[in-house]
Amino acid sequence: MRDLFYLLLRYLLFYRAKIITLSLSLALVAAIPLGLSIVSSITNEHLQARAHSTPLLLGAQGSKLDLVLSTLYFSDQELPLMTYSEIETLQESTLTNVIPLYRKYRVKTSPIVGTTPEYFAFRNLQVQEGRHFVRIGECILGSDAAKRLGVSVGDTIISSPDNVFDIAGTYPLKMDVVGVLKPSATADDNAVFTDIKTSWIIEGLAHGHDKLENDPRSILKREGETLIANASLMQYSYITSENMNSFHFHGKQSAFPVNAAIVLPHDHKSKTILMGRYMSDNPLQMLIEPHKVITSLIDTIFDIKNLALFILLVILAATFAIAVLVFILSIRLRRNELQTILKIGASPFRVKMLLFGEIISVLLIASILVSISALVMNMLGDKLIYLIL
Amino acid sequence: MLKKLLFTFVLIVMMNGCNESKEQTQTEDRTSKEVYTVNYPLYYFTQRMAPKNVQVVFPVPQDVDPAFWRPNTEEILSFAQADLIILNGADYAKWRSTASLPESKLINTSKAFEKELIHIESADHTHGPGGEHSHAGTAFTTWLDMQQAIKQAEAIKNALILMEPEEKEHIEQSYLQLKQELGGLDKGFKNAFSDLQRPIVASHPVYQYFARAYGLNLKSLLWEPEMKIDAKAQADIKTLLVVHPAKVLIWEGKPTTENSDYIRNLGLKNIVIKPCMNLPEHGDFITQMQENLKRFKKAY
Amino acid sequence: MIHINDLHFSYPDGNFSLNISTLSINSGESIAITGPSGSGKTTLLNLICGVSRPQSGDIIINGTSLKQQNEKALRQYRITHIGMVFQSFELLEYLNVLDNILLPYRLDKTLYIEKETVERAKDIVRTFGMEDKLQRYPSQLSQGEQQRVAIMRALITGAKLIIADEPTGNLDPKNTDLVADMLLDFVKKEGSTLVTVTHDHTFAKRFDRVIDFTQLLKGEKDA
Numbered sequence: 001m002r003d004l005f006y007l008l009l010r011y012l013l014f015y016r017a018k019i020i021t022l023s024l025s026l027a028l029v030a031a032i033p034l035g036l037s038i039v040s041s042i043t044n045e046h047l048q049a050r051a052h053s054t055p056l057l058l059g060a061q062g063s064k065l066d067l068v069l070s071t072l073y074f075s076d077q078e079l080p081l082m083t084y085s086e087i088e089t090l091q092e093s094t095l096t097n098v099i100p101l102y103r104k105y106r107v108k109t110s111p112i113v114g115t116t117p118e119y120f121a122f123r124n125l126q127v128q129e130g131r132h133f134v135r136i137g138e139c140i141l142g143s144d145a146a147k148r149l150g151v152s153v154g155d156t157i158i159s160s161p162d163n164v165f166d167i168a169g170t171y172p173l174k175m176d177v178v179g180v181l182k183p184s185a186t187a188d189d190n191a192v193f194t195d196i197k198t199s200w201i202i203e204g205l206a207h208g209h210d211k212l213e214n215d216p217r218s219i220l221k222r223e224g225e226t227l228i229a230n231a232s233l234m235q236y237s238y239i240t241s242e243n244m245n246s247f248h249f250h251g252k253q254s255a256f257p258v259n260a261a262i263v264l265p266h267d268h269k270s271k272t273i274l275m276g277r278y279m280s281d282n283p284l285q286m287l288i289e290p291h292k293v294i295t296s297l298i299d300t301i302f303d304i305k306n307l308a309l310f311i312l313l314v315i316l317a318a319t320f321a322i323a324v325l326v327f328i329l330s331i332r333l334r335r336n337e338l339q340t341i342l343k344i345g346a347s348p349f350r351v352k353m354l355l356f357g358e359i360i361s362v363l364l365i366a367s368i369l370v371s372i373s374a375l376v377m378n379m380l381g382d383k384l385i386y387l388i389l
Numbered sequence: 390m391l392k393k394l395l396f397t398f399v400l401i402v403m404m405n406g407c408n409e410s411k412e413q414t415q416t417e418d419r420t421s422k423e424v425y426t427v428n429y430p431l432y433y434f435t436q437r438m439a440p441k442n443v444q445v446v447f448p449v450p451q452d453v454d455p456a457f458w459r460p461n462t463e464e465i466l467s468f469a470q471a472d473l474i475i476l477n478g479a480d481y482a483k484w485r486s487t488a489s490l491p492e493s494k495l496i497n498t499s500k501a502f503e504k505e506l507i508h509i510e511s512a513d514h515t516h517g518p519g520g521e522h523s524h525a526g527t528a529f530t531t532w533l534d535m536q537q538a539i540k541q542a543e544a545i546k547n548a549l550i551l552m553e554p555e556e557k558e559h560i561e562q563s564y565l566q567l568k569q570e571l572g573g574l575d576k577g578f579k580n581a582f583s584d585l586q587r588p589i590v591a592s593h594p595v596y597q598y599f600a601r602a603y604g605l606n607l608k609s610l611l612w613e614p615e616m617k618i619d620a621k622a623q624a625d626i627k628t629l630l631v632v633h634p635a636k637v638l639i640w641e642g643k644p645t646t647e648n649s650d651y652i653r654n655l656g657l658k659n660i661v662i663k664p665c666m667n668l669p670e671h672g673d674f675i676t677q678m679q680e681n682l683k684r685f686k687k688a689y
Numbered sequence: 690m691i692h693i694n695d696l697h698f699s700y701p702d703g704n705f706s707l708n709i710s711t712l713s714i715n716s717g718e719s720i721a722i723t724g725p726s727g728s729g730k731t732t733l734l735n736l737i738c739g740v741s742r743p744q745s746g747d748i749i750i751n752g753t754s755l756k757q758q759n760e761k762a763l764r765q766y767r768i769t770h771i772g773m774v775f776q777s778f779e780l781l782e783y784l785n786v787l788d789n790i791l792l793p794y795r796l797d798k799t800l801y802i803e804k805e806t807v808e809r810a811k812d813i814v815r816t817f818g819m820e821d822k823l824q825r826y827p828s829q830l831s832q833g834e835q836q837r838v839a840i841m842r843a844l845i846t847g848a849k850l851i852i853a854d855e856p857t858g859n860l861d862p863k864n865t866d867l868v869a870d871m872l873l874d875f876v877k878k879e880g881s882t883l884v885t886v887t888h889d890h891t892f893a894k895r896f897d898r899v900i901d902f903t904q905l906l907k908g909e910k911d912a
Contacts, residue, residue, distance in 0.1 A: 003795035007784075014783030014826075097493045117469055117491040134465040136487045195489035244487050245459065340779035343740055344842075345768025346796035347761070 004350060008357040022323055022362045027369035029319040033312040034370060035377050040305045042381035044298050047073075050186060051294035053123075055271065056263035058086065058098070058278075058287050067286070068293045071101055071260040073187045074111045085254035086285055087261055095270035099262040102199045105159045110145040112159055112192045114199025120181075122262065125188055129153050130179030136198045136247060137239025140179035142189040151177050156238075157192065159202050173202045174238040197249075200256050201239070206249040263287065327359050422552060425471040427482040428455040429667050430532040431498060433674040434542040435475055438549055438563040440556035446471070451668050456529055459484050473548055477541075479506050480527040496548040498541035499531050506531075507597045530595045530664050534602035535575030535678075539568050574678045578603045581686055588635040590626070590657070595641060595664050608633045614642040614661075618651050626655065637688060660688045690716035690850070690882050691737065696746035698736060707732055709746075709905055716751075716849070719873060719883040721893035724902025730886040733902070734852050737884065738771055739763035750850065768797045772843030772881075774872075776855035778835040780827040780842075787823045790814070790841045800846065813841050817871050833864030840872055844879070851876055853885040857892055869895060 012019050050072045059067040060080035069075040090098045099122060102114035117132055119125075130153035133140050139157065141149070151157055158172045175194060183189055200206055239247060249256075265271035278287035338351050422443045426432040432447035439445050448464055449455040460468070465488050468474055474490060476482060478499030499506065507528040532538040546564040550557050582603040589605050592612040600607035610625060612618070618626075629635075638657045641664050649659045662681045663669070669677050691714040699706035707729040714720050722730050735741040737748060739755050747756040750770075758766065767773075780789045790810050794800045814820050817837045827835055836856060843851055856872065857865040869892055876883045885896065893899045 003798075007781075007795055010788065011783045091492065117489055118493055121491075131466065132469070132489075134462055134469055134489050136489070138489075197487070197489070239487075247487055249486070336777070336779060337781055340775065340781075341792075341796060343735075343738065343767075343773055343775075344793055344796055345764045345771075347764060350796060 004353055004357070007354060008361065011354070011358065012361055018326075019358075019362055019365070022326060023365035023369065025319055026323055026362065026366035027373070029312070029316045030366065030370045031373040033309050033316065034374055036305060036308060036312070038374060038377045039381055040301060042378070043301070046186070047294045047298060048291065051290040054262055054290045055265060056096075056274065056287055057290050058082075058090065058261040058263050058285060059259065061284055061286050064286065064288050064293045065297060067260060067288065068290045070103065071262070072290060074103065074113065074191055079259045081257040081259065082285060083254060084256045084258050087258060088254055090261070090263060090274075093274070095265055095274055097264040097266075099264070100196055100258045101260045101262065102196050102258050104259070105199065105202050107145075107149060107157045107159055107192050110142075110148065110190050110192050112139075112194060112199060112202070114194055114196035116196060119193070119262075122264065123184070123186070123188060125184055126182045127179050128182040130177070133178055133193070133195055133198075135239075135244065136195055136201060137173070137175055137244070138178045139175040139192050139194040139198070140181060141177060141193070142181050142191045143183040144189040145192055146177075146180045148190070153177055153179060172237060173198070196258070198239075200249065201247070203257065205251065205256055206247055323362070330358065331355060422472040423470075424473040424475060424549075424552075425468050426475040427477055428532075429665055429669075430538065430674055431475045431477060431541065431545065432668075434538075434567060435545050435549070437567045438542070438546055438560050440549075440553050440559055443472075443549070443553065447668070449667060453667070455666050456481055457483070460488075465490075473552055475545055475548070477529060477531060478503070479529040479531050481529040496544060498544040499537065501540045501544065502531075502537055507601065509594070509597075528594070528597035530666070531598055533596065533599035533664060535571045535578065536602065537598060539571050539575075542567050542571065570675050574675070574682065575602075577679075577682050581682060581689070587637070588633045589637045589639060590629060590633065590635040591639045591641075592644075593641050596639060596662070599662070606633075607639075608635075614640050614644040614648065616648075618648055623651075630655070658688050660684055690714055690718075690751055691884070692749045693737075694747055694749075696736065696743050696748065698732060698741065698743040705729065705732075707736075707906070709733070712900075712905060714882060714884060716882055717880045718898060719876060719896040720885065721896035721899045722884070722886045722902050722905075723888065723890065723893050723899060726888075728902050728906070730902050731854055734854050734884065734886055738773060738852055739767050765797070765799070768793055769800065769846060770848050770850060772846065772848040772851045774836075774839050774843045774851065774853035774856045776858040778827070778832075778839045778859070780835055780838055782827055785824050785826055786814070786819065786830070786838050789827070789838050790845050792842055793846050806845075809847075810841075810845055813844055813875075816875060817841055831864075833860055833867060836860060836864070836868050837871065840868065840875075844875060844881075847879070849879075849881045851881050851883045853883065855887055856885060857887065857889055865889065865892060 051068065054072060057067055057071055059071070060082045062080045063077070066077035066079060070077040070079050084100065087098050087100045090096055097118065099116055099118050100114075101119075103111050105112045113119075120132060127140070128143065130140070141151065141157075146152060149157060155177045156174050157177060158174050160172065175192075175198065181188065181193075197206070263274065265274055275287060275289075278285060334355070338355065341351055341354070342348070420442070423446060424435055424439060424443055425446045425448065426435055427447075428449070429447060432445060435445045446467075448460070448467065449458045465484075468488070469490055471494065473496060474494050475496050475498060476485070478497040509526045509528055532541060542564060546560055549560050553560070578599075582605055586604075586606055589600075589607045591600075591607055591609040592614065594609035594611070596605070596607055596609065599605065608629060610622075610629070612622065616622075636657055637660055638652050640659060640661045643661055644652070644659060652659050661684060663677055665674055665677045672680070691712070693709050693712035695711075696709040697706070698708075722733070724730050732741065736743055737750070739748075739758070743756075747754050749755070750766075753766065755763065755766075781792065784792065787810060788795075790813070791802055791806065794802045794806060811820070811823075814823060817840070819834060819837060819841075822830065822834065827838070830838065836859070840853075840856065843853070851872075853872070857868055860868060872883070873895060875881075883896070885893075887893050
């Protein structure tokens with residue numbers, strides 16, 4: 001047997017280009033449908049898990065799918081806005097807890113998610129390093145966001161401008177990184193979390209500045225009790241313990257913008273009442289069950305996947321047929337060699353083994369490559385989903 | 390015989406011990422909870438009603454005005470980790486606007502009378518393209534109106550019952566007792582001030598609800614009990630007395646001798662009515678209010 | 690060493706048949722069989738090797754009757770006792786010179802490559818003047834060199850019967866002489882029997898005996 005393997009090995013090494021090409025071709029054509037199955041299975045699992053763990057989502061009327069994808073997976077869909085008063089209304093109903101979300105800005109490629117501390121308990125996100133934010137101007141990062149931005153506790157990050165041309169609009173806010181979360185294999189890993197009030201500060205709905213009375217140079221004019229400031233009044237882009245107390249919001253919080261809210265009814269009865277209210281009374285907002293939206297999405301993906309799989313299987317069959325042809329031609333080309341070996345005195349079994357050894361080797365190498373790619377796909381499947389989304 | 394007696398005695402002791410430890414275990418089985426409050430009156434109300442396993446915390450140092458207290462990061466973290474956070478509402482605890490606290494644990498005790506809160510105008514200013522806007526404040530000593538205090542206590546009661554439903558009976562009973570006491574104070578203040586249309590001056594603008602609730606014709610200065618009444622202050626009070634000829638000046642704390650003499654020389658009586666924002670040096674909220682009433686009755 | 694008696698062989702389609710009444714080859718003799726193409730010389734060599742089986746008659750090599758051996762025994766006998774050289778060299782493209790020479794050892798489980806085997810191979814390679822080409826592949830060798838490797842492969846097991854089918858058929862005159870010298874010298878030294886089929890009469894003259902295949906078929910006694 002050892003001699004047989006030796007001869008087989010020498011054959012494979014000598015014709016490695018042919019063997020590798022054949023193996024790679026077969027592996028590729030087999031790996032693609034397998035990979036598709038794996039990724040769609042992982043996607044399905046993740047999407048479903050995240051959706052099932054979120055009872056209800058509140059958003060402005062619009063695309064339900066956009067609301068789900070943007071809120072649960074922080075994908076880039078732009079959502080129509082609601083006002084915070086909708087959150088307050090729900091909170092006052094005593095039927096539910098509500099977790100508001102405001103997501104508009106980014107730190108490079110990581111979305112800034114403005115929310116409240118309840119988000120972390122709800123998603124079971126634990127702190128790996130540091131602590132949760134407790135003030136405006138602080139943020140806590142998902143594990144991937146921290147790695148990607150190359151920051152850790154004690155560092156600062158700056159929000160990216162919404163639009164490079166919007167010079168007079170929102171300005172970047174420097175934030176203190178107070179914590180890094182443990183990896184959760186969800187979209188949360190790539191997010192920068194901050195208090196929703198901090199998001200509103202980035203939006204320009206609040207700012208800090210020196211008291212006008214303290215710096216007469218910044219007063220343009222006085223109209224009775226009213227002081228009007230001039231442009232020299234410095235508006236801060238970094239909240240520190242020294243200037244924090246000067247930060248204030250203009251306008252009522254109930255008018256401030258929110259993309260969406262995670263709604264956690266206390267019980268089934270509360271959920272039913274809420275759903276009923278939003279279906280009948282509210283033309284401006286929608287209250288949806290994410291798992292239903294995701295199930296519908298997955299059904300569509302499944303149909304497309306099946307079609308793609310069918311096409312790929314046809315390609316696989318064609319590739320296999322070509323491989324068989326190559327093997328047949330190889331046998332023909334080796335006829336003299338095999339007859340010589342027989343004449344010298346090799347048994348027909350040995351000759352067959354040499355021949356089939358080539359075929360088995362190609363199939364084995366292809367299988368190993370497919371297995372490795374399946375393993376890699378399984379390991380990276382989680383991250384792949386969020387890259388795609 | 391002695392051995393039998395000894396054995397029986399030991400057995401009885403052991404059984405008692407087991408029972409006690411069982412009770413202790415039963416008590417320990419109920420998780421201890423923490424409730425944080427932002428001022429002394431709320432702390433007092435919560436303490437009166439909270440079951441044994443609930444620890445009520447009021448972290449503001451005694452020499453600091455809780456309305457203007459600024460907690461550090463650790464203190465805010467402690468608030469955030471509490472099971473309940475009792476807020477006054479009416480824009481009290483201004484540090485809240487820059488802090489991040491879990492909304493589901495916040496109890497706004499003045500929610501029930503939100504529409505009746507008193508707003509104060511302050512200096513306006515403008516900047517940027519947004520136009521003129523106001524930083525109006527809200528009077529926050531809501532508990533000085535005893536009926537409002539009862540509503541605040543009721544809000545705390547409801548929150549405690551939600552948190553510890555097995556203790557509903559105890560909490561309800563405690564609330565009713567507290568309500569009765571606050572009701573008594575309310576009646577006492579109403580009776581004391583019922584015919585009092587005479588102008589009154591307050592040294593500091595913290596009596597808005599008190600004045601409204603008990604029909605006081607009150608105007609306020611911006612004085613502190615220990616401050617020096619300088620020429621400007623003198624001019625302010627004299628100007629005020631021209632249009633508001635008060636005979637009584639209410640201090641929020643004991644004034645200096647100098648200050649009380651000056652006021653007396655102006656023909657006004659000095660009365661201390663403590664708003665009780667922080668822990669009193671002696672007594673509690675109820676006894677402090679009773680003392681306030683006594684002092685006022687004595688003055689009139 | 691080799692005795693053939695009343696040998697009859699024909700292909701299943703009946704297009705060709707071969708009849709040899711008698712043939713004897715002595716041990717250590719070098720025999721060249723000449724004759725026209727298609728006369729059946731290669732078929733005779735296949736019968737002697739046991740690659741083909743006659744319909745009747747027998748071939749006895751060193752007292753062993755090939756008729757009485759089964760396929761497995763014939764193969765075994767062939768690989769251990771007979772060295773074969775083919776006209777088209779028939780080297781394995783994917784094996785280097787040394788591996789090609791040692792090929793018989795890798796085709797039979799009763800043969801083992803030991804230290805002595807490798808030493809013997811190296812001695813043979815030195816004799817045939819290719820010691821610096823052990824790691825080369827057939828595509829890197831000239832035709833003469835390839836045929837030398839094929840011959841060395843036939844000699845490596847120490848077989849006492851060497852069967853060569855047109856060993857110089859594809860070589861130029863210079864290489865023909867070279868290969869012929871090396872082969873004949875080696876078998877002489879080893880005392881091996883060499884049976885060769887060739888068209889080349891000049892090459893045939895160097896052998897101990899030349900057999901006219903046509904005459905053999907007619908039944909004329911071997912010389």
